[in-house]
Every structure is written in C-alpha cells, then in structure tokens.
Amino acid sequence: MRPLTFRKLFFQCFLLAVILFFVVILALKFGAVPVSLYALGRDLLRVLLGQSSQISSDYGLIIQNIRFPRIILAIIVGASLSVAGTSFQALLRNPLADPYVLGVSYGAAVTAVLGLVAEPHLALPPALAALFTPLCAFIGAAATITAVYFLGRRQGQIESNTLLLGGVITGYFLSAIIVFLLSTVNSSNTRGMVFWLMGNLSTSFQKSVYWFLAAGFLLATGVIYASANDLNILLSGEKEAMHLGVDVRRVRFVVYVAASLLTGLAVSVSGAIGYVGLIVPHIIRLIFGSDHRTLLPTSALGGAIAMVIADTLARIVVAPNELPVGAVTAVVGAPLFIYLLRRRFA
C-alpha cells in the first residue's frame, strides 16, 4: 500500500470543499423566492460579523429558517448515505451494495408509517410530536440493523453473503408489511406516507435535531475512518486480511454498526433517498482511487455536493411545487454514472 501523503488528502478534500461551498451559495440563491447574490452576500457577511439580528427582511427570514436548514440537512444526509455506501461496499465486498441493501430503510419506513398512524391518538406535547415520526423511524432502523446482524451471524461471526442475503430478504419482507399497512389504513393518510417513502428533504426540524444529526455523523464517520486501513486490506480478501493481522470480526462489527447508524439517521429525517449512497462512492473511486483513507472523507463531501444539487433541482424545477428528491437523484445519477463507467473502460 502506498503511504498516504497528507498533501494529497488535503488537496482532494480542499478541492471538494470549495466545490461544496459554491454549490451551497448557488443553492441559497435559487429557490421559489428569488434572492439576489448581492443581498445574499450582504446577509452572509452580517451573519459572519455576528449581526444576524439585522436580517429582518422577508426573504432573509425565509433563507434563514427554511432554505439554509434544508441545505444543511441535505449536506448531512448526502454525506451520511455516501459514507455508509462506501463502507457497505467494502464490508460486503460487493460493488452493488448501498446503504439500503440491508433493509434498514424499510425497517425505518415501517415504524414511521406506524408512527404516522398512531401519532394523532397519542396526546404528545407539540415539540415531541414533531419529532415523533423521525424517532419512530430511527427505532425501526435500529431494530432492523440488529435483526439483520443476528441473521447474518454464523458461528459467532458475520459472513458477507449471509448478511447480504439476510438483509435483502428482510427488506422484501418489510416492504410487504409497508404495502399491507398502506392498503389498510385510512386513505386520507396514505398520501403523506407515500411522499415520505419516496424521500424528501422539505421537512422542517427544531435546531437541536441538526446538531444531533451532525454529531451522530461525525461520530460514526470517525469510527469508520479509524478502520480505513483495515478496510483497504479487507478488499484483498478475508483470509489475506486475517493473515496480515486484521481482526476481521471486530472491523466488520464496528463498521457495520457505524454505517447502519449513519443510514438510520439519514432515513429517519429524509425517508429513503436512493442512488446517492450507491453512485457517489463509485464516482469518487473512479476519480480519486480506492484508498479508503482518502475515499471516506472525499465521498462524504461528494455525497453532500450531490445531495445539495439534487435537492436544489427538486426545489426549482417545478417551483413553487416540488419534486421528490429521490426522483432527481435517480434521473441525474444513473446517466452520470454510466458516462463515467464507459469513459473509464473505453
């Protein structure tokens, strides 16, 4: 393995961070309510100078309270899904693995739908009621992760193929339950539930939720990054890794739990947004190579960029209405991926 030069890591991350910055600026500018770049720059400057109380105009409030939180959510969700996808692809040694391959999103969806049905009947305080569905979704995701982990365990250790198949079958089983729930609950509720299943970032949350998500993302990504070397070795085969002194069992467990946590967090606030976790790691790998020590941070940034772009498109293409962001990620992601794939092997 080539030694990691910090200059290289820094250069790649810096490049992507600059792109992310400009993408965020553009995402702040474009939307249902028009904003000039000048006004945007002036208000950004005021925020940086700590004079955010001077922003009182209508559009300032809109950007501060609606558009900016949404972009932050897109960054966290995109980065989480992308890191989770990278981890699962290495862990399962399967290029088709994505954050949802182990059925996590369906587990989250089942409990979220149950939560949506149950919430009106529970007299919850308003602040908790607003968090109820994401909490339910996260509980479902965690339960699915645990169940699939035990399904994939044989003689005390995880087996890639068993885990993969166990996850896929669990996903099918849970999606059947969702169909059952949706066709039995009262019809007026299903419309919102279906939108939730298709994935969207338009949900507004209390500020603390964003901090919680960011902390969870940094923690889980840090844990995975600590095993980046082991993941590199694991790519050459389980036996080889074991002979080289990698504690395969421990790495599997740690990376599995951390990546699932990332997926669970993302799903619980945005629903199941497809393709980002599958395609972004591949694109980053094609551009920067497959060393996980650079791949993990760069694909986090790449996932954030992709998700902010996709969500901005979802907001502006049919403004003032919206598209489901999952449709945008699929429509934009798939052709881009095919183009890169063909160019690489041409």
Added chain:
Amino acid sequence: MAAGEAGKAVRIGRGPATVIGSSSRQPGHPPLAQRPAPFARKGEAGSPWRLAGLFCLGRVSRRNRGGFLRKFLPSRLHPAAFAVLAVFTCAAAPSHAQSANHSSTEPPAFREVVDELGRTIRIPQQVRHIVSLSPSSTETIYALGLQDRLLGDTDYCDYPPDAQKKTKVGGATNPSLEVIASLHPDLVLVTKLNRLETTQSLEELGIPSYATDPHTVADILSSIKTLADVLGAPEAGASVAENLQHRLDDLQHRIGDLPPKRVLFVVWTQPLISTGQNTFLADALRHSGAVSVVNSSQDWPQVNLEEVARLQPDFLVFAQSQPGNASREVEKLATLPGWKIIHAVRDRRYAVISDAVNRPAPRIVSAIEELARQLHPKAFAEKSPDAKRDTKKETEKENPPSRPLAFAPFSWSPPHSPHGHSTSAGGCLCGR
C-alpha cells in the same frame, strides 16, 4: 367469432335473470336466499361459460394484487376503451331486449343512460339494488333517502354511521368482485377513486357501473340530481339539489361582498401537500369566501414552504375527521423554525372543518358553511343583536339546527360543532 357469441350468451343469460330476481323479491327477504350463485344460474350458461366466468374472476383478482401503486397515479379513463365498451354494449342490446320480452310482461326492462364519463350503460328500468364504491356516492344515496336500495359499500364509507353497517365490499381501489357479484346489484356507483380495471371487470360480469365525476360544487349538485333521475327518484334529487342551492345562495348573500380570505388548505404538513385550483375542493373554498394561495394545476401538489412564507396566507384550513387533531398539528408546527415564520401559524390563525369537504357529496355544503362561519364570523353575527365576537361561539352552539332539515332521516348537522375543537387554541376566530 365464437368468442363474441360466448360473450353475448353470458350476457343474455344474466340479463333477464336480474329482472326476474328483482321483480319477484319482497322487500323483507334476504337478498341471497332468492338467488342462485352468479355462475350457475341458467341452464344455457352451462359449464364452459361457467369456467369462462371463473377464469375472468381469477384474472381480475390477479390484476388487483399488482395494482396497489396505481391508486396514486392519475386514473384518467381512456376514452377509446370506453368507445369499445359502448359499442360492445350496444351490440348486445337487441338480444337483451328480446329475451327480456320473453321472460317479463313489463315491456321495456332496460334503459340506456349516459354517465358523467360519457359511457353509455344499460340498466334495468327499476334500479333496486345498488352497490356504492365510494364514500361520496354512499352519502348521496342516503341523502336521497334511497338507503334501503344500497346493498353494499366500501370500508371507507363511514357517513352516515348507518352506512358502516352495510355489507362491505372492500376498499375503493381494491374491492372484492366476488362480494359485489354475490350482492347481485342492478348498478354499481363508481368515481375517480376507483380504478378502471374494476369497472372493466364489472362489465365482464355483466354488472353496469355508473360513474360520477364532479369538478365543481355546481357539478356536485347537478350530479346528485342526475344520479337521482337514474335511480328513479327525481323528486328527491330535485329537493336535495334545490335545498343545497338555497343554502349556497344564502351563504353567498351573507359573504358575497366580503373580500375573500387567502387560505392555505393543508392536506399534509410534512411534506406540505395542498390542493390545486382545478379541484372541487378549491371551488368549495371559493364558495366559503376563501381563495387558496396555492396556484397549481396539479390536483395535490407538494408545495415549497418558502412559497407559503412569501405568500403569507391569512388562515390555514384543515379538514379533520377527528376533532382536536388540527390544534395539535398547529402547535406542533409552531415549534419548527420553518413554519414559525408563517404568520398564520405563529398567530394560530386556522380553521378546522369536517373532512366532508373532501367528498363530492351533499355534506360538502355543510363543510362550506362551517368554513365560512369561521373565516367570516361577522357576516353571521347579525342574528343575535348584541353578539360580540366572544359570545358568538355560545350562540352558535345553541342553535345549530337552524340549518334546514329537508329530508329525514338524514341529519344535516355536522358531526361535531364547528368551533368545538378550536376553542383550546382560541385563535381561529380572532380579529378577522
């Protein structure tokens, strides 16, 4: 050629049987006791046709299983398909009439009517057995006082409460054709809620289906009238429609001159889904002195919250089946940064009406009145001379039956008091 004749043979076999069955049945008798099973009815419909019938049922139920997601796609009914169906029905018409003459002394056993999708259907002169596949049709039948003819309805048909006791044929999108067939209806009432496959399968079973498709409140009224004519109760239809029109005129008289309130009709909050301008719901809002701020050609658009924050509606309007949900929903939204900047949420300006507004049935006028009372309280305050805004709630609670009750036993008072569940927040009547 043989296949075409086969289709006719089944129809001929079924046509007169329906007439005999219905004319010989006494009101008190249970429907099933009088009749044999649907596919073993006549000698001429022997075993091959019976098998064909079963095959057709099997195919239909297989289709049903895959069709779950179609519910969410716009169910535009294909005109060409109906043209074919119409031709097919007309071709089968003469043989129907002939065989009807053989078996019945009343000369014209069938008549042809055109439904609101332009389909020509053949129905018996006397429509005595009806199955409703949508909550709105069920409510209309009760309003017309024809509930004795209603043999079955869907799981969603929950109003009036008596409708829940009818035989359930399943959901609107996936009804059980076997249960419908076992009820031997003369006519099945369908709307856009139902899928095209259902009406086609009913057609294959020889059961006519009549579709209603109103797009405005005026459409709803005329649709009720036409349906009453089709069902042979024109007086009831005229009286219901006239009464509803009278109430709408009265409402118009009270609030017609007032500037309309700009409202956001909330179908779902996270994500925000509202209603477009081309729905009967938007028209109902206009009738109650409100105008939706969402300008969309989609029927159920997902709306960007920024747009709502820019437009700043005067009121949020919720349609709720359970009282109290809306106030909790608004309290919930008021904790979220994105929603807090919408003044109507911040000041708790919202109106709650019965979910009857979602159904193109007579009760929609009650929902329109409810909304108008909440949005324009001053226009309704003149009745009690010294009524202040604070005492208005009480005066209204005292005399809800002031609404005309034209057709017993169907009560027109809404299922809950219009202001009962907004009192906790107390904001929805303030200062407007």
